[in-house]
Amino acid sequence: MPDKDLSQLKIDKAASLYRPERRKKYVFWILSGLAGAIVIALAVLGVFTPAVQVESAHVVQTFPSQGVTLLNASGYVVAQRKAAVASKVTGRLVSLSVEEGSRVRAGEVIARLENDDLFASRQQAEANLRAAREHLEQAKAELRDATLSFERGRELIGRGFISQAEFDASEARYRKASASVAAAEAALAASEAAFKGADVAYRYTFIRAPFDAVVLTKNADIGDIVTPIGAAADAKAAVVTIADMDSLQVEVDVSESNIQIVKKGQPCEIQLDALPDTRFRGIVHMIVPTADRTKATIMVKVGFLDKDSRVLPEMSAKVAFLSREIGPDDLKPRTALARAAVQEKNGKATVFLIEGNRVREVFVTTGEKIGDMIEIREGLRVGDTVVLKPLQKMRDGRRIKIAEK
Secondary structure, eight states: OOOOOGGGOOOOHHHHHHHHHHHHHHHHHHHHHHHHHHHHHHHHTTTTSOOEEEEEEEOEEEOGGGGGEEEEEEEEEEESSEEEEEOSSOEEEEEEOOOTTOEEOTTOEEEEEOOHHHHHHHHHHHHHHHHHHHHHHHHHHHHHHHHHHHHHHHHHHHHTSSOHHHHHHHHHHHHHHHHHHHHHHHHHHHHHHHHHHHHHHHHTTEEEOSSSEEEEEEOOOTTOEEOSSOOSTTEESEEEEEEOGGGEEEEEEEEGGGGGGOOTTOEEEEEETTEEEEEEEEEEEEEEEEEETTTTEEEEEEEESSOOTTOOTTOEEEEEEESSOOOGGGGSOEEEEEGGGOEEETTEEEEEEEETTEEEEEEEEEEEEETTEEEEEESOOTTOEEEEEOGGGOOTTOBEEEOOO
16 A cells, blocks of 8 residues: 555644634624514614603593583482272272282282172162162152142032032142152162162272372282271281382482583483483472471472483482473483594594503594594593593604503
8 A cells, every 4th residue: 555645634723713702702793683683673673761650541432421411419209199009998908900010000909808788788779779669659649649639539529520528538648759769769879879888898998009000019918907006917008009100200309519410401411320221311300498407408309301211210320400401312322532542643533542551542533523532533532541641752663661650
């Protein structure tokens, strides 16, 4: 084998030292570029910008009437015509044809008491009345016959055809028949009175509705003893309690210092706690001419202009006394926001919607002004939170911190 030249086997120290340094420089510049990009990105995102403390406002549901409200008061729905229906006689309840919520008409039978004895008395009085009428007809027939006989006797005695004794007998018969008719008429009147009393006593066992109404409570059940007063321990005075739903009004207490704002016939808006999403048109029916010295208030009665079967007695209510009458469209809820939270940008209305700890600029479509609020027709929903101030420091994506109230 030829001898190899070992002198060619050597290490290039310069090359081996140069390449690692070059690689280190490349890595350094790459890392520096990435760090710069990250810093720029964070700066754009506002990481290094301190969060701006802002005041917020909520998008709410409101009604146009709030812009014309002069005064608010609280009270209750009260039926102006209400009755605890009871019996005028004492008896055991054997029939009850209504329950809570039943609608009744004036004169309709609500309940019936045990009345077999009174029905028998009525039947007897009715039979006696028929007998008295027949007796009167018999007496009248006898009177007619006696009258004819008496008239003939008076004519005949004038001509001397009959004796005085015969004439006196016909006259006596006539007078007796007349007295019988009078007695029969008196007996008939007595029988009629007796029948009327028995009929009234019988009809008292039927408990009827005094007016068109709705049953609010049922106070007695079948088998209970019903009395006019209910003095006994197990007796019931009222069978049912009813109310005329057409007579419902809201009774509110108005402070003496504000009563000058209220006028009879003034338009109002009624809100019931049980129906928070519905508003009812109302009108001041009466300012009760007396004050409550303990509360320094005066009662005001407000009537409903629109009837609704959902309105029930004793419901809690709030009344807004208005400066002008409102229409049906004013009773519809509107989505609204504080006017100070809306600003103009290039002829368009914008707001800054709060999303977490940042804001997003949103274009909105506004409507009419409602007091210090403005209607939002598009762009926001009820419950959204927006920046109220400072708007001049806001921009899209800005980091914010909501101030504690």
